[in-house]
Every structure is written in C-alpha cells, then in structure tokens.
Amino acid sequence: MSDMVKTFDKSLHISQDVIARIITNxxxxxxxxSRIAPVMKTPRQIWLxxxxxxxxxIGLVDDVLSVTIGLILTGSxxxxxxxxxxxxxxxxxxxxxxxxxxxxxxxxxxGIESDAEKLx
Numbered sequence: 001m002s003d004m005v006k007t008f009d010k011s012l013h014i015s016q017d018v019i020a021r022i023i024t025n026x027x028x029x030x031x032x033x034s035r036i037a038p039v040m041k042t043p044r045q046i047w048l049x050x051x052x053x054x055x056x057x058i059g060l061v062d063d064v065l066s067v068t069i070g071l072i073l074t075g076s077x078x079x080x081x082x083x084x085x086x087x088x089x090x091x092x093x094x095x096x097x098x099x100x101x102x103x104x105x106x107x108x109x110x111g112i113e114s115d116a117e118k119l120x
Contacts (some may be wrong), residue, residue, distance in 0.1 A: 014098055016060075020053035023069060026093040030085055032077030037070035037110035055110065065094065068106040075114045083107040 027033055036054035055070030067090060073082055087105040094102050 014100075016058050017051065017053070019058050019065070019067075019094065019098070020056045022093055022097055023056055023067065023090055024053055026089050027069065027071070027086060030082065030089060032074055032082035033086065034072045034074045034113040037072050037108075039070075055108070060100075063100055065100050065102045066104050066106070067094070067102065068108065070108045070110040072111045072113050073109055075112055077112075079109050083109065 024036060027036060036056060039055050057068040059066040069086065069090070071083075071086065073079060086107050090105045091102040094100060
C-alpha cells in the first residue's frame with residue numbers, strides 16, 4: 001500500500017491597514033514625533049468609512065516591504081536622530097510582528113509643530 005501524503009498550501013494575506021496600524025502605533029511611542037502627517041481621505045475611504053492612517057505608503061514585492069512615512073516632528077526634536085529611530089523601530093516592529101522583510105523605511109519630515117500647537 002502506498003502512503004497517502006497530505007499537502008497543504010498555506011497563504012497569509014495581510015491588509016495594508018494592519019501594516020499601517022503597526023507603523024502608527026510604533027511611531028506614536030517615539031519621542032520627538034508629534035504625529036503622522038495628514039492626508040485627505042479618498043472618496044473610497046469616505047464611502048466605505050475606512051480609517052485614514054495619514055501619510056504612510058507601503059510597497060510590497062515578493063514579501064519584501066518598503067515603507068514611506070511622512071511625519072510632523074515636535075519643535076524640540078532632532079530631525080536626523082528622530083528619523084533614524086523611526087526607521088529602526090518601524091523595521092523591527094513590522095518584521096517581528098508579521099515576519100515580513102522590510103527593505104527600507106523612508107522618513108519624510110513634512111513639518112514641525114510647536115508644543116503649543118500640539119496641545120490645542
């Protein structure tokens with residue numbers, strides 16, 4: 001008798017919203033970052049009542065991710081140090097939580113917000 005071999009094709013689909021949420025949560029914990037730069041909601045997001053995660057762009061090719069994040073920094077932040085910390089922590093968080101390879105994390109500083117603006 002021949003042995004029956006069972007094979008299973010496995011696949012995992014991760015929504016870009018999930019990746020964006022991980023990035024948003026990670027960035028919010030970094031000193032010097034006020035918030036992710038806002039962008040206008042698309043008509044599709046309005047119609048489907050989807051959340052807008054701001055200026056985050058995600059590219060995925062063969063399970064390798066590239067991320068671009070637009071940030072608003074606080075007035076006291078050191079831009080280069082803050083951007084490097086964002087790059088390291090976002091890459092680490094996405095790779096640890098999802099097991100995807102992150103090739104690069106681009107950070108665009110879109111503005112600086114004074115502490116008084118942040119409170120209002």
